[in-house]
Amino acid sequence: MIRWAEREYSDEEIFSILSEPVREWFKRKFGTFTPPQRYAVMEIHKGENVLISSPTGSGKTLSAFLSAINELILLGKEGKLEDKIYVLYVSPLRALNNDIKRNLEGPLAEIKEVARELGYEIPEIMVGIRTSDTSSYEKSKMVRKPPHILITTPESLAIALNAPKFRERLRTVKYLIIDEVHALAENKRGSHLALSVERLQEMAEGRFVRIGLSATIHPLEEVAKFVFGFENGKPRPGLIVDVSFAKQTEIKVESVVEDLIYTPAGALSDALYNRLAELIKAHRTTLIFTNTRSGAERVAFNLKKRFPEFEGLIEAHHSSLSREVRLDVEERLKRGELRCVISSTSLELGIDIGTIDLVVLIGSPKSVNRALQRIGRAGHRLHEVSKGVILALDRDDLVEVTVLAHNARNRRLDRVKIPRNPLDVLVQHLLGMALNRVWEVEEAYNLVRRAYPFKDLPFEDFMGVLRYLAGEYAGLEERKVYAKIWLEDGRFGRRGKMTRTIYYMNVGTIPDEAKIRVYTMDKQMIGTVEEEFAERLMPGDIFVLAGRTYEFVKSRGNKIYVIPREGAKPTIPAWFSEMLPLSFDLALDIQRFRREVKGLLHRRDAVRRLVRKYGIDEKAARAVIAYFREQARYSVVPDDETVLVEFVPGKRNRYFFHTLIGRRANDALSRAFAYLVSKRKNCNVGVAINDNGFALLLPPEVELSEEEVRELFEVEDLRETLKLALDNTELLKRRFRHVANRGLLILRRYVGRSKRLGRQQVMAVSLLKVLKENHPDFPLLKEVYREIMEDKMDVEGAEQFLDWVREGRIKVEFRRQDVPSPFAFNLEAIGSSDVVLMEDRRELIKQLHRKIMAMIGEAQEVPVKRS
Numbered sequence: 001m002i003r004w005a006e007r008e009y010s011d012e013e014i015f016s017i018l019s020e021p022v023r024e025w026f027k028r029k030f031g032t033f034t035p036p037q038r039y040a041v042m043e044i045h046k047g048e049n050v051l052i053s054s055p056t057g058s059g060k061t062l063s064a065f066l067s068a069i070n071e072l073i074l075l076g077k078e079g080k081l082e083d084k085i086y087v088l089y090v091s092p093l094r095a096l097n098n099d100i101k102r103n104l105e106g107p108l109a110e111i112k113e114v115a116r117e118l119g120y121e122i123p124e125i126m127v128g129i130r131t132s133d134t135s136s137y138e139k140s141k142m143v144r145k146p147p148h149i150l151i152t153t154p155e156s157l158a159i160a161l162n163a164p165k166f167r168e169r170l171r172t173v174k175y176l177i178i179d180e181v182h183a184l185a186e187n188k189r190g191s192h193l194a195l196s197v198e199r200l201q202e203m204a205e206g207r208f209v210r211i212g213l214s215a216t217i218h219p220l221e222e223v224a225k226f227v228f229g230f231e232n233g234k235p236r237p238g239l240i241v242d243v244s245f246a247k248q249t250e251i252k253v254e255s256v257v258e259d260l261i262y263t264p265a266g267a268l269s270d271a272l273y274n275r276l277a278e279l280i281k282a283h284r285t286t287l288i289f290t291n292t293r294s295g296a297e298r299v300a301f302n303l304k305k306r307f308p309e310f311e312g313l314i315e316a317h318h319s320s321l322s323r324e325v326r327l328d329v330e331e332r333l334k335r336g337e338l339r340c341v342i343s344s345t346s347l348e349l350g351i352d353i354g355t356i357d358l359v360v361l362i363g364s365p366k367s368v369n370r371a372l373q374r375i376g377r378a379g380h381r382l383h384e385v386s387k388g389v390i391l392a393l394d395r396d397d398l399v400e401v402t403v404l405a406h407n408a409r410n411r412r413l414d415r416v417k418i419p420r421n422p423l424d425v426l427v428q429h430l431l432g433m434a435l436n437r438v439w440e441v442e443e444a445y446n447l448v449r450r451a452y453p454f455k456d457l458p459f460e461d462f463m464g465v466l467r468y469l470a471g472e473y474a475g476l477e478e479r480k481v482y483a484k485i486w487l488e489d490g491r492f493g494r495r496g497k498m499t500r501t502i503y504y505m506n507v508g509t510i511p512d513e514a515k516i517r518v519y520t521m522d523k524q525m526i527g528t529v530e531e532e533f534a535e536r537l538m539p540g541d542i543f544v545l546a547g548r549t550y551e552f553v554k555s556r557g558n559k560i561y562v563i564p565r566e567g568a569k570p571t572i573p574a575w576f577s578e579m580l581p582l583s584f585d586l587a588l589d590i591q592r593f594r595r596e597v598k599g600l601l602h603r604r605d606a607v608r609r610l611v612r613k614y615g616i617d618e619k620a621a622r623a624v625i626a627y628f629r630e631q632a633r634y635s636v637v638p639d640d641e642t643v644l645v646e647f648v649p650g651k652r653n654r655y656f657f658h659t660l661i662g663r664r665a666n667d668a669l670s671r672a673f674a675y676l677v678s679k680r681k682n683c684n685v686g687v688a689i690n691d692n693g694f695a696l697l698l699p700p701e702v703e704l705s706e707e708e709v710r711e712l713f714e715v716e717d718l719r720e721t722l723k724l725a726l727d728n729t730e731l732l733k734r735r736f737r738h739v740a741n742r743g744l745l746i747l748r749r750y751v752g753r754s755k756r757l758g759r760q761q762v763m764a765v766s767l768l769k770v771l772k773e774n775h776p777d778f779p780l781l782k783e784v785y786r787e788i789m790e791d792k793m794d795v796e797g798a799e800q801f802l803d804w805v806r807e808g809r810i811k812v813e814f815r816r817q818d819v820p821s822p823f824a825f826n827l828e829a830i831g832s833s834d835v836v837l838m839e840d841r842r843e844l845i846k847q848l849h850r851k852i853m854a855m856i857g858e859a860q861e862v863p864v865k866r867s
Contacts, residue, residue, distance in 0.1 A: 002224050005039040005050075005241040014038070017045050019074045021115035021122070022066075025107070028114070034059035035243040041066050044175075044209060049238030051181070051212040051224040055247040055376045055386070061179070063241075064211045065089075065104065068175045069125070072148055073111060076122040084172040087149040088200075088208075090157055091179040092189060094131050097151045100179075101127050104149060125149065131156045143169065154184070154193040155508040161199055162432050162503060170200060173208050178227060181214035182369070182416070185226050187791075188509040188742070191422050194451035195429040198229055202447055210236075216244055216372040218413035226418055226452040233449075244411070248385045249375060251405045253392065255620040260395050261849050265842050269302070272391065276360065277307050279389060280314075280340045283357040285333070288342045289374050290362050291580050293318040296344045299362065303340070310339060318344040345580075348373050361390045364400045366580040366691070367414045368407045375408075395627045396692060396826055398620055403593045404586060406614050414583040419791055421457050423783040424742035426465050428507055430492075431744065434469075434485045435500055438493035441466065464779040466492055468743075473775050479767060481745055498751070505749040511738040512748060514757045517559050518545055526550070526562070534560060535731040540684055542568045555730060557758030581663040582691035584797040591640035591660050597628045598637045627822060630849075633856040635821035636813050643805065645709050646815045646824060652686070653698040655709065656824040663691045665797035668722055668789065670694035672798075673712045675725035677704065688830040695827045706814040713805045713812060719795060723785055735792070736784045737764035743780040819851045 011032055015023050033041070036054040043050050044067040054060045068087045075081040091097055104127050115122045128147030130139065132155070142150075146169045152160065160166050176197065184190035201208065212227030220240050228236040256271045257263040263271070276299070280286045290296045300316035315329045315338055326346070332338050334354040347353060348370065359378045365371045375388030390405055392398035407413075426448065433439055433447075445462050448454045467473065470492065471483025484502065486495045494500075515528040527545050537543070537552040542565055544550075549569075550562035600606040610621040631637050638644040638658035648654045657673070659666055666689045674685040674696055681704075686697030698704070715721055726732045737760055740746040746763050748755060771778045789795040804810045815821075820828045825845045 001237050002221060002228070002235055003237075003239055005043065005239045008035070008038045009033075009042045010038075014041050017042065018066075018070050019077060020118055021111050021120075022070050022073055024118065025111045025114045026066075029107075029110070030059075034063075036060045036063045036241055037066065039241040039243065040064070040211075040239075043239050043241075044068075044211060045070070047209055049210040049228045049236060050241055051214065051220065051227050051238065052241045052243075053214045053217060053220055053223075054241070054243040055215065058243065058247060060213050061100070061103070064177045064179075064213055068149075069108070069111070071174075072125050073115075073122060076125070077115075077120060081123050081125075081148070083145050085146045085148065085150050085169055086172065087175045087177065088157075088170070088173045089149065089151045089177045089179065090154060090193065091151070092154065092183050093180065094133065094153060096179065097129050097131060097153065100151055101129055127151065130160060139163075139166070142166065154189050154196065157196045157200075158192060158428070158432065158507050159504060161196060161203075162435050162500070167203070167436070171203055171205050173200065173204055174206075175209050175211065176200070177211045177213065179213045181212045181223060181227060182217040182373070185217070185223055185418050186416050188419060188422050188425050190226070191419050191425045191451070191453040192428070192509050194226065194229065194453055195425065195448065198447055198450045199429065199433065201229070201450075210238070215376060216369045216413060217416055218369065219415060222418065223416060229452060230450045230455050233455075244372075247376070247379070249372065249388070249409065250385050251371070251375060251388045251390065251408055251615070253390050253398075253401050253405045253614075253616040253620055255392050255398055255617065255623050258619050258623075260393070260398065260623055261846060268393065268842075272362070272393065273302050273306050275391065276303060277310075279358060279360055280310070285336065285338065285354070285356050286340045286358045286360060287347060287353075287356045287374075287377055288340060288360045288362065289347075289365065290342060290344055291365065293320050293344045295362070296342045300342045303342075313337075313339040314342070315340075316342050318346050347377065353377070357387065359386070359388045361388065361401075363393060364390070364397050364404060364582070366400075366586070367583040368404055368412060368586060369414050369416075370580075371404055371408045372413075392620065394826070395623060395822075396690075398623055399593070399627070400582065400586075400590060400691070402610075402614050402616050402620065402624065403590045405616075407586065407589060409615065412589070414585045417791075417794075419453055419787075421454055421461060422787070423461060423465055423779040424739045425509060426454065426457075426462070427469065427743040427779070428503070430465055431469060431484055431494075431499070431503055432507070434492055434494040435503060438491055441487075441490045441492060444492070461779060461782070464777065464782075468779055470495075473778060475770060475774055479763075479770070481767075484744070501751065502744065502747060506741070506744055506747055509742055511741060512757055514558050514734075514761075516555075518550070519559055519561050520550075521553065521561055521563060529560075531734060535729075535734050537730050541686075555733070555761075557761040559758065584662045584665055584794055587660050587662040587665075587691065588640065591638075594628070594637055594660075595639035595641065597624065598632065598639060601625070601629055601632055630822045630852060630856065634852050635815055635817065635823075638813070638823065641810060642813050643810050644813050644815065644821075644823075646817050646821055647704070647709075648817055648820050648824075648828075649700075649703070651700055653700060653703055654820065654828070655696045655698070655704060656693060656820060656827055657695070658693045658823060659801060660692050661797050661801050662794060663689060664792070664794035665801065666691070666694045668718070668793040668795045668798040669801070670696070671725045672715060672718055672721040675721060676712060676715065680708070688827055690826055690830060692823065693827060695824070695830075709814055710812055713802060715802065718799050718802060719789060722789060722793075722795060726785070726788060731788060731792075732784065733765050733768065734761070735788055736768045736780075737761050739780050739784045739787060740764050740767065743783065745780055819848060819855070822849070822852060825849070 036052050037059050040050050040052050040063040052060045052063055108125050126147040127149045128142055129151045131153050143165045210228055217223050224240050225235045228238045256275050290299055296316045296318045303310055303314050317329045333341055356378045359375045375386050379386045390401045392401050449457055466487050469485045470487035483495055484499050485492050514531045516531055516534040517528050518526045541552045542549055549565050551565045553561045606625050607621045636644050644658040646656045670687045670689050674687045678685045681702050683699050683702050688695040741748050746760050771781045825848050829844050
């Protein structure tokens with residue numbers, strides 16, 4: 001049974017289990033235990049599985065290691081410390097591994113010194129790192145003399161489990177520590193690790209203690225099941241230590257200007273950078289998050305240019321920079337040499353970056369958990385307050401961050417979504433298992449289902465993967481996809497000499513990043529786009545590259561072909577690929593907030609009430625009230641009881657669906673609706689989506705009646721419709737390459753050679769076609785649809801929303817209007833404008849706003865009485 005830790009142990013109780021040198025060292029160094037240590041150390045000592053959720057700087061890493069270190073010191077004192085691995089520490093970040101090694105070696109040397117003072121000599125406790133950066137020489141040394149504490153990554157653990165000599169060394173593990181669980185649980189790296197852990201347990205000499213360390217995450221019961229795994233269909237017992245509330249957080253929301261619509265772009269930029277400079281000057285070290293890599297570069301460049309006094313004191317940090325540059329920034333930050341670092345998302349995780357006084361978020365981080373993780377980087381020690389400021393730059397953003405900050409202060413967290421039954425990950429592990437020995441099918445199936453992501457795996461899917469690995473799907477061998485195992489009489493094992501090499505060279509879940517080259521039809525290269533951007537393209541789409549507009553025609557491998565279309569309106573905005581999606585739970589809370597504000601519009605104290613309840617400044621509260629008043633006077637305020645669909649005729653007929661269920665769920669819904677409309681009306685349908693809704697863009701001669709719009713919400717089987725809508729899209733072709741890579745259908749590397757990405761993509765498209773025609777139930781085909789619908793999109797959120805409409809909990813309000821309503825401005829800007837730059841977007845919104853104000857009889861911004 002999984003229980004919540006209720007007992008907080010006293011210093012005396014914990015000291016009583018520690019050996020003399022460890023006890024003496026701890027007293028000198030820290031004096032007293034922190035909350036996670038008070039709840040966890042004794043339980044780990046007793047052999048309990050433990051999940052610790054607590055803020056950065058609260059001592060959770062030491063909570064995990066203390067019992068293990070204590071045991072190693074005791075063994076050393078008694079002369080029983082052997083050359084074997086006792087502790088296995090897994091982290092998703094190689095950079096974090098070096099930090100951990102340093103942070104362990106220091107204390108271990110200090111404890112050794114204290115022991116010497118106390119009159120006994122203890123042997124050295126060895127700490128080793130095994131990752132893809134570790135040399136073959138180091139690895140072979142580890143086989144001969146393994147470290148007592150081994151630090152590794154999920155990928156390197158999977159390889160170690162199949163290294164013939166080294167895997168024997170892993171049998172002795174007594175403690176497994178998984179760090180940064182929140183960064184692993186929601187993706188396939190986590191699913192991969194969960195299976196590795198169960199394979200490790202199956203070969204280990206005894207049951208090892210599992211310790212999970214996580215920042216803010218919810219629901220903790222599910223995450224605990226993910227870390228502890230299952231046995232006989234039931235979650236393994238263990239304890240949840242939740243001290244994420246032990247640290248005080250202070251979050252402010254600010255609007256950088258009084259008027260978010262009419263302030264010229266230049267003035268808005270000035271206000272933003274002046275406010276950032278004020279905040280940087282008022283604090284010793286400030287960390288700024290921008291959500292995108294290009295945004296991080298832009299902010300760093302502008303701050304340096306506008307404020308020469310910051311020269312050499314401000315740096316950018318994001319994943320596109322080289323490792324050397326990133327490490328240099330981290331080291332200078334640690335040494336206190338920088339006043340400010342601007343990051344996209346790369347500094348969210350637990351790399352030790354020293355003391356930060358303030359975290360600033362430019363725009364919404366899109367999820368409460370992410371906001372708390374980022375702001376938790378400030379005030380590194382437990383007793384310090386984590387201070388955060390969120391700056392809103394447009395009205396939708398302002399509404400979103402108002403609710404997000406309120407939820408963060410009240411610890412109302414978003415639910416984590418753990419992938420279910422990712423079959424491409426299963427392929428790798430079943431092959432890994434076959435490399436080690438012959439398995440009974442039933443025995444292997446039971447092992448796989450001990451890993452949380454596979455606990456409900458249907459037996460036929462499991463057998464489908466085995467049959468694919470055994471080469472039982474006709475027609476694949478002609479395409480150089482050969483059997484890798486044998487399968488007969490309810491047993492399976494490895495086949496072929498090269499299978500082990502194939503496994504080593506292709507293990508892992510992170511797809512190779514592709515830069516997609518863009519060519520005209522006469523083979524002139526124009527530039528490159530991100531793969532994620534290319535995934536969105538449909539034939540006929542217009543997009544901007546290098547300041548010019550082009551129409552997408554087709555793709556071949558990692559090239560896409562276009563026709564120049566001077567002056568055509570873009571259908572896809574260039575900034576789409578890096579955007580973070582709003583979580584479904586937070587979207588629903590914003591719907592409820594809309595209803596609450598709607599109820600305040602006629603009250604004189606509306607602004608004061610918002611300031612008091614939501615902790616935003618008066619400027620922000622006035623902007624929110626004005627925004628809602630305009631929407632209410634011109635149209636309807638969509639909320640948790642009303643979905644507004646507005647039809648705006650024009651050069652393209654636009655249908656705006658104000659669904660507000662987050663971009664991932666809107667993505668699923670909009671593609672299905674667009675598919676249904678294109679089939680019924682026999683025309684092309686453009687789509688624009690954001691977190692608040694989506695627009696369907698139709699030719700001027702094609703209209704949908706109110707009845708036809710309502711029928712869309714009655715769609716029988718959303719998943720099946722979506723599957724048809726995905727047919728022949730770039731998204732399906734490119735995601736299939738990722739799944740085929742992970743599922744060893746298309747090998748990335750073979751016998752020392754890497755296969756070019758373009759070549760892999762060509763193979764993926766031809767295999768996809770063959771499988772769809774001949775083997776519609778092929779496991780990796782099933783997986784690509786599951787990954788797109790459940791991991792990339794949020795088909796469950798979309799289904800839930802449609803159910804609410806069908807049940808009448810949410811009513812559909814249909815309006816025909818001459819101009820999009822204020823709540824649709826951002827969608828209009830994404831979908832149907834000449835918007836190339838953010839300035840164009842602001843200009844369009846200004847024009848729309850003037851039209852609306854004239855219609856509702858207001859000369860300027862709706863005046864709001866100050867309360």
